[in-house]
Amino acid sequence: MKKSISKLILLFFIFSAVGLILFFASVGFKALLLENKVKIAEQLSAYLNHETTIDSIIYIPPNVLILNNISVSYSEDNEKKGSPLFVKSIRLKFSLSQLLEKKNIVVNTAVFVNPRIDYNKHQIFFKENIEGIIKAIKFLARGRPLKLVFEQAECIFGRKGSSGKMLLGDAIFTIDLESNIESTGRISYSKFKETDLKRKVEKNLLDPGFFYVFKGALVPGGLSIKSVEFNSAYIQAALKGEIIKSVLKLKGFSTLKNFYGRSLMGVSNKVKRVLEKIKNFLRYGRLPQKTGILAGGINLLDINCLIKFDSKHILVQSVEFYLNNIPVRFQGEAAFGDKILTKIKLLTFPDQNEEKRALNPQRLDIVLKSSTAKGKTSGESDIVFLDTAHQGTSLLQVKTSFSNLSAAVFPDTRLKILIEKIAVQYRRNLKVFNFMLSDLASIFNFMDKGVKFVKFGSRLYDGTLNGYIAADIEQLPPKIICNLKVAKVSAWQLDSLLLSLFGVYRRLPTKLQGRIDGQFTCDLDYVNHPVPRLKGQATIEDGYLDNVKFFVWLGEFFGLPDLSRVNFSELSVQFELTPEASLLKNIKLKAEKVMLEGNFLLNSNEFVTSNISIVLAREYLKTSGKFNMLFALMDKKTQYLNFDFQLSGIYKTLNFKWQKSAFKQRLRKILPGFIERGLERKVERAIQSISTPNK
Amino acid sequence: MRKIGVFLLIFSLAMMNANSGFAQSDTSFYKTAKNAVKAGDNDYAFMCFRSIVESTKKSKYYKEALFATGEYYYSLGDYRSAEEAFSNFIDSYAQDQALPFAVIYLLKISNQMYISKTQEDLRKQIITFKQLSLLFREFKECSYISPMNLHYKAIYFIDCIEIYINEGLFEKIYF
Numbered sequence: 018m019k020k021s022i023s024k025l026i027l028l029f030f031i032f033s034a035v036g037l038i039l040f041f042a043s044v045g046f047k048a049l050l051l052e053n054k055v056k057i058a059e060q061l062s063a064y065l066n067h068e069t070t071i072d073s074i075i076y077i078p079p080n081v082l083i084l085n086n087i088s089v090s091y092s093e094d095n096e097k098k099g100s101p102l103f104v105k106s107i108r109l110k111f112s113l114s115q116l117l118e119k120k121n122i123v124v125n126t127a128v129f130v131n132p133r134i135d136y137n138k139h140q141i142f143f144k145e146n147i148e149g150i151i152k153a154i155k156f157l158a159r160g161r162p163l164k165l166v167f168e169q170a171e172c173i174f175g176r177k178g179s180s181g182k183m184l185l186g187d188a189i190f191t192i193d194l195e196s197n198i199e200s201t202g203r204i205s206y207s208k209f210k211e212t213d214l215k216r217k218v219e220k221n222l223l224d225p226g227f228f229y230v231f232k233g234a235l236v237p238g239g240l241s242i243k244s245v246e247f248n249s250a251y252i253q254a255a256l257k258g259e260i261i262k263s264v265l266k267l268k269g270f271s272t273l274k275n276f277y278g279r280s281l282m283g284v285s286n287k288v289k290r291v292l293e294k295i296k297n298f299l300r301y302g303r304l305p306q307k308t309g310i311l312a313g314g315i316n317l318l319d320i321n322c323l324i325k326f327d328s329k330h331i332l333v334q335s336v337e338f339y340l341n342n343i344p345v346r347f348q349g350e351a352a353f354g355d356k357i358l359t360k361i362k363l364l365t366f367p368d369q370n371e372e373k374r375a376l377n378p379q380r381l382d383i384v385l386k387s388s389t390a391k392g393k394t395s396g397e398s399d400i401v402f403l404d405t406a407h408q409g410t411s412l413l414q415v416k417t418s419f420s421n422l423s424a425a426v427f428p429d430t431r432l433k434i435l436i437e438k439i440a441v442q443y444r445r446n447l448k449v450f451n452f453m454l455s456d457l458a459s460i461f462n463f464m465d466k467g468v469k470f471v472k473f474g475s476r477l478y479d480g481t482l483n484g485y486i487a488a489d490i491e492q493l494p495p496k497i498i499c500n501l502k503v504a505k506v507s508a509w510q511l512d513s514l515l516l517s518l519f520g521v522y523r524r525l526p527t528k529l530q531g532r533i534d535g536q537f538t539c540d541l542d543y544v545n546h547p548v549p550r551l552k553g554q555a556t557i558e559d560g561y562l563d564n565v566k567f568f569v570w571l572g573e574f575f576g577l578p579d580l581s582r583v584n585f586s587e588l589s590v591q592f593e594l595t596p597e598a599s600l601l602k603n604i605k606l607k608a609e610k611v612m613l614e615g616n617f618l619l620n621s622n623e624f625v626t627s628n629i630s631i632v633l634a635r636e637y638l639k640t641s642g643k644f645n646m647l648f649a650l651m652d653k654k655t656q657y658l659n660f661d662f663q664l665s666g667i668y669k670t671l672n673f674k675w676q677k678s679a680f681k682q683r684l685r686k687i688l689p690g691f692i693e694r695g696l697e698r699k700v701e702r703a704i705q706s707i708s709t710p711n712k
Numbered sequence: 713m714r715k716i717g718v719f720l721l722i723f724s725l726a727m728m729n730a731n732s733g734f735a736q737s738d739t740s741f742y743k744t745a746k747n748a749v750k751a752g753d754n755d756y757a758f759m760c761f762r763s764i765v766e767s768t769k770k771s772k773y774y775k776e777a778l779f780a781t782g783e784y785y786y787s788l789g790d791y792r793s794a795e796e797a798f799s800n801f802i803d804s805y806a807q808d809q810a811l812p813f814a815v816i817y818l819l820k821i822s823n824q825m826y827i828s829k830t831q832e833d834l835r836k837q838i839i840t841f842k843q844l845s846l847l848f849r850e851f852k853e854c855s856y857i858s859p860m861n862l863h864y865k866a867i868y869f870i871d872c873i874e875i876y877i878n879e880g881l882f883e884k885i886y887f
Binding site: 622623624626663665666667669670671672673674675681684685688693696697698700701 | 832836868871
């Protein structure tokens, strides 16, 4: 009995002693940590080159340390005060054996709870200190295997006022003794709004983000990427490669899932048409042969990229891939010196021989160049593609160049963009349209949630161009209202464009070729809802029409060859173009030699309704050899002779009628039948030559 | 009498198939058909015209026989067969003077059968058949007498076309 009591007392003392030792060790360790909290913070500050604070350190026996509220103080300027890096807590699990044997704290697991990075506000901090962050992590591991866990990580990458965009994620990294790295995680995108007290994240429940699996290894000079896979509801990708000595090489594939099978319910017809065009452009000639590639998606197959980069230069030597079955080559370069220079070139079917490529409807060439210095950007673009939508195949080229583009933001968030000069050249086969703007000033108001608004003014050659575009983006497609006012531009600068307009949207343009000049003024309105409609009026004052085919023909018909050049005081037209019809009304030409009035309606079913009235002065008609003999038919009091014509039918085979008049009746009485028929045949041929479009 | 005529025709056709030695030439079929039309026996005439159509496309009477079969089917209300005949006609004889009248039949048929898409194409075909230059006249006209002895007339105005059959207005197309 006594023995057992003494055993119990002995055990009690042993446990008490162990408990006391652990208690004092714990208290002592805590006291040690408390004493070293400042030292740890200082060490972190040294790695990050900025003051780092830790609220508290908690020890949880036997081998867990918790650091609470770690924050890095950093300020580029007063406006950017705040912490670029904040971690709610870091849970460090260290090796007991290392602590007891070598008296070293070697961390084998670090859990970062709710790390927050404000990259948008403090980009320079991260550019300058990324190496310090990596060194601090390496210091924790001290060459031993390490597991890093990031829970509820947040990275702000865009901010406008009190709202912005951020990435949210969870990730696990493991680094073993052979420097192999494995990581899995999930990253999602979200918007947020900040109030004084807290940040409210608008979680997107429909899009859980994408998951990734990464396997790689640290190798001398860089990182070997054994495999990296991305998977989300919309995208799937698998890549492998390496980043060694500032050279990135990647190979793999990527797929935009179920693009073709996605429901288009509730989508407007216009958006459907755009999607159909994309689908047709990317259609498969044959199904992809690779396993796991989705026939119903947009696939980037056989990605092969080689990118070289350093702190001042990125060279995309080549990025090649198949966009579905379309081979694409992308090359580019960016230099970040005193000037920021960029050059981008994208070609589809880059290795196809020129003859075949010239007829390939999926051929696309894009070249973009820009140079930015002291906040001003100059550049040019060149886009070439084939248009197969209209009759035959046409080669289209759009060249744009601009100089001294600068941007500034007003305090009320409106964006102002100034461009010194913009030149646009639009080429369709051999037909070229040019226009040039200078001193363009535009103000963008994009902060209004519903309507985005752009107002602009510019010089257009020797005249001016002013206008606005408003887009209600609450709806898809956005409702657009646009107004353009052109004033006092020398018409010869725009003659090809103007004759095209008079030619009713390229239906009759090639027959209106010639030269036109005068002071051009135009006011036009465009809306895209409920149907696209372009409406307005154009006037040219004190100008001339030179060698315009209609007047050349008219001159030949009336025996007045100098009608090939008409000096006019006014040429005006009101127009309204919709998908259903193209209407030119109140067409007026006032000239000494000839006056013309009329209307012209071309319906979408290709039917024309038109009335044209031509008035020729008696004195002018006297100069005509053909008309000399007909003067007897004219009333002596009549100073002007009216010719009223009606055109109707399908525009390719227009019907022509000379309307009733006293002169016509008298003329008919004296003309023999064969001359009448001969004249009709002549007019028929002339109408055919004017109305049949050139290919 | 008419039934006897039909019987004789069927009999003669059967004989023709049984032994080519008994075959009538397309000329004789055509003459028989025309005589039948004159006699007012359109059924008998149709059988002869159909025999020409079914025998060979190379026959010099094929075009007229094809038009006649279309007319006959249309008069009976057999629009499917009429459509087939007139479609064959306009495919084979796009520049023929009878083309506007074949097209107008097709237009009427598509109207009866509610084929709106075809109607638009047919309207264009009939309108573009003749390009007008009316300097001194108000209209131009073209006419055609069919093998079934119907008198067709198309009057082309600047913005409409009137089609007459035996002086009765058959259709008017505005554009």
